[in-house]
Amino acid sequence: MAREEFDGFAVAAATRLYRTAYLMVGSHHLAEDLVQDVLARVYVAWPRIDGDPHGYAYRALGNAVANQRRWAARHPEDALPNHDTRPASLDIAEAVVVQEQLLDALRTLPRRQRVIVVLRYYADLTEVETALALNISTGTVKSQHSRAMSALRARLGDDLHPADDSDTLLDTNGARHDPRPA
């Protein structure tokens, strides 16, 4: 792909990557740092990326967060701060409470489990894609995901959807078949 096409991709992907990174590391500053690093990697690799650059970017992001100890060293609390950029409204008060609870619950997860949850349910990667992104086996993704969901349910209740691992099924090629109603 021509280098000029990178700009279009970066503009389209930056916000989503930033939000994904934020959910993973819980810090606006670190999330921006990560997105900058990931986009720079994509820029360098751009001419040789064959296929979806988003996938490459998420793999780079997942690797950076899950495997780089420097993030933990630079932000030991790894806490999710308050959402100072979210608009305040009484109408969304209940939703805000739910979201705070969710983010609190997410914060309690070990980093790798949190990254897996974010990649699976925010970046919308399949188990196979998540395993590739983190350079771990699909079995590890399954087990870590299962533990993460159990921990989230323990804090948020059994009505947390998806209900269990079988909610998202994969065929042999790793394609997703979501049985949930549209």
Added chain:
Amino acid sequence: MTLDLREELERATSGLQPHPDVLDRARAAGHRRVVRRRRVQVAATLVSGAAVVLLAGSLVGNAGQLPLGQNAGPGTSTTSSAASVASVALPDPAPGFPYRLTPDGDPRQASVDGSSYEIRQFSVSSEPTTAAGEAAGASAVVNVGTFPMPGGDGLVDGHPITDRVGVAGVTGIVVAYNANKQPVTLLYFQKGGLTVEITGMGGATTDQLVDLGNSITGLA
């Protein structure tokens, strides 16, 4: 009440936006990495993005064992090409670029994508380096080696060939593009079994790069 994880994650982040400068900073960081790699490896194989390790050690002592350029191409690494590369020189001062950014490199072996190449590098500029040791004015990085000539598909590093010029008695290809709003001009040509890559930055013109290419000795 059902709590949909996907929906709640979307809502929880819906107001978040990265700093507007993040794209510019990412492009700048990416471009710096590209240029840095270009300065230490063969640009023709940069598109692979593979990690490149320049192995220390001159191969000059093994000169003259095989014919010139016999093994030029991917996946080859012979002492003959090292001998050829070792005989290449750029005059000091070089035309249009009288200052050396770094001492001339010794012939080295570069490993890219599992293939090995012998290269020698020269870094020059039109003005003295800054107090911080950075290039000032126009600058150029000359890589001479056994690496393959790029552009067979009309593209170099994803950019189209913009011109063809006569240089050192052969026809070279020129690729000009902007990286992070900075003009970059690449000149490639092959002679004597070796490929020459000249990367011009800081406003270096094609003519300047051609003059530089013409001044290289030991290519044939």
